Amino acid sequence: xxxxxxxxxxxxxxxxxxxxxxxxxxxxxxxxxxxxxxxxxxxxxxxxxxxxxxxxxxxxxxxxxxxxxxxxxxxxxxxxxxxxxxxxxxxxxxxxxxxxxxxxxxxxxxxxxxxxxxxxxxxxxxxxxxxxxxxxxxxxxxxxxxxxxxxxxxxxxxxxxxxxxxxxxxxxxxxxxxxxxxxxxxxxxxxxxxxxxxxxxxxxxxx
Numbered sequence: 001x002x003x004x005x006x007x008x009x010x011x012x013x014x015x016x017x018x019x020x021x022x023x024x025x026x027x028x029x030x031x032x033x034x035x036x037x038x039x040x041x042x043x044x045x046x047x048x049x050x051x052x053x054x055x056x057x058x059x060x061x062x063x064x065x066x067x068x069x070x071x072x073x074x075x076x077x078x079x080x081x082x083x084x085x086x087x088x089x090x091x092x093x094x095x096x097x098x099x100x101x102x103x104x105x106x107x108x109x110x111x112x113x114x115x116x117x118x119x120x121x122x123x124x125x126x127x128x129x130x131x132x133x134x135x136x137x138x139x140x141x142x143x144x145x146x147x148x149x150x151x152x153x154x155x156x157x158x159x160x161x162x163x164x165x166x167x168x169x170x171x172x173x174x175x176x177x178x179x180x181x182x183x184x185x186x187x188x189x190x191x192x193x194x195x196x197x198x199x200x201x202x203x204x205x206x207x
Contacts (some may be wrong), residue, residue: 001056001082001110003121006102009110010041010051010080023047025181033131039070044180047075048173049118055102056082060089067093073127075173076118087116096121099132124167129176130160137179138163145171 011026018024023045029043030050041051050070054060071094072075078098079087086101093099098118104110130138135156142159146167147160151159163172 001102001104003053003058005104005110006055006080006082007040009102009112010053010100010102013112014041014043014051018043018045023181027180031132031178033128037066037069038046039066039074041073042074044177046177048073048177048180049076049078050074051078051080054079054081054085054089054104056084057084058082060085060092063089063092063097067097071097071121071123072082072125075121076150077121080112090116104176123137124169124173126172127164128165128173129169130163131196132176133160134183135159135181137183141167141175141179144175 007028010029014026018026025044027042027044029038029040031038038052039050043049044053050073052063052066052070054063069157076096076098077093078100079089079093080100080102086099090099097116098114098121099116101113101115102110103113108131108202133141133156138156138159139148139152141163147162151162163175167175
């Protein structure tokens with residue numbers, strides 16, 4: 001079972017789950033922490049939901065760091081993990097993370113089993129949420145909330161710090177998600193890389 005097999009199964013699952021929902025956007029390799037770290041798949045709608053994939057061929061070496069970083073940003077996170085890694089991986093991630101168990105092969109396709117549902121992140125960090133935005137996006141948000149005066153020429157880090165300190169976290173979340181939904185040229189990729197709800201072959205519904 002390779003990473004791409006697990007990814008195909010998860011994307012098919014998400015396409016099925018959100019089919020016809022114009023308010024949902026699915027993005028692969030979304031940058032967080034000012035783009036320095038990338039989550040495998042992010043779902044953006046009324047919440048920001050990250051999916052981290054661990055196939056049979058992956059190791060869990062980076063998972064503790066990923067668990068820490070993703071937990072500072074996302075409203076919910078789901079770990080999608082091959083059964084061979086499941087016991088060790090589940091012990092690493094926070095209890096509020098969801099868990100999907102992946103089984104199968106590249107020949108017959110990968111199936112997903114819902115082992116644990118994610119719950120709402122109890123401790124997201126506002127400035128890390130704000131750092132999801134590019135400079136122009138951050139300035140636009142500040143402008144709409146009357147917070148841009150005296151800051152228009154400042155670097156993006158100053159802008160996101162102002163957002164985080166001056167805006168209620170729920171408002172900040174709403175503004176960041178709205179900006180991410182309409183962003184073009186994500187990570188320099190074309191729109192074909194931004195996953196606009198295409199249904200995949202080899203889809204195995206979550207049991």
